[in-house]
Amino acid sequence: MKTMGLGVIAVSFVVMMQGCASSQSKGQPATAAPPQGYSSAQHEKAALDDMNRAKTARAGADKNLEILMQKVKADKKLLVANNMDLTDAESRKFWPIYDAYQQDLQQINQRLGSTIVEYAEAYNSGPLQESKAQKLMNQALDAEEAEVRLKQSYAEKLEGAIPERKVARYIQIENKIRAAVYGVLAEQIPLAY
């Protein structure tokens, strides 16, 4: 029986919050979550063990996850800061917009996260129902659309605040990070059957 392990979900969450695929936090999800890797054929017992371990470890893991996410958030900010070469005047305008953007992105991450959890629950409880497939697909497409629109609106906001070429650079950096996130999600999440 194929199951989508809790590890996959936890890793997905961490990855979504992850600042940069190459930052030091890359190897850490395993410490905050039970070992992952149940996306392909894996026997039931191991999956159950995994779940039980996850349950007992949950309180601690939640705390670790929280610490990890804070670190990831800081790493991302540092990465952006290091690449932007902002003057003092630009900094004063840029960072409040950046922070607002991250907060809005965070909401999209949470929507994606709960969609993944819902999918995992459905996936692990047998063949996917039509209505469930429809609902989940719509949620995923909504989140994707919202993210593009958000990016457009923040690109416009930034255009009024810092030079155009720095706006372009920032959007590129943000794209790199999101592309890494989506790449990992695509690899981790099993196909619907």
Place this chain on the structure above:
Amino acid sequence: MIISQNMDLTNTEAEQFWPIYDSYQKDLEGINQRIVHTIKDYANTVNKGPIPADAAKKLVNEALAEEEDEVKMKRAYFEKLQNVMPTTKVARYIQMETKIRSLLRREMAEQIPVIY
């Protein structure tokens, strides 16, 4: 090939699926060409020295428009496919398409240097 192996289509479904798939691929090809065009423009501008503000703005706008069109296209084809086969299979197909596109985007993001 990857798609057909994972889709488990019945004959009736296959008859309806593949023409829609082909038209989707053709539309995606249109987006790919726009992306390639944007990247070439970018490379040409960058090689000439510091990027002018209007060129930077144009590049950002083009890249964002392509992204938006691609998402809209995905939704449109999701809806079209729902008329011809079970939603579970449509969802599976969209997942595969998303996987392939996200790997492509990651590849591009890694390859294209940041504007300076």
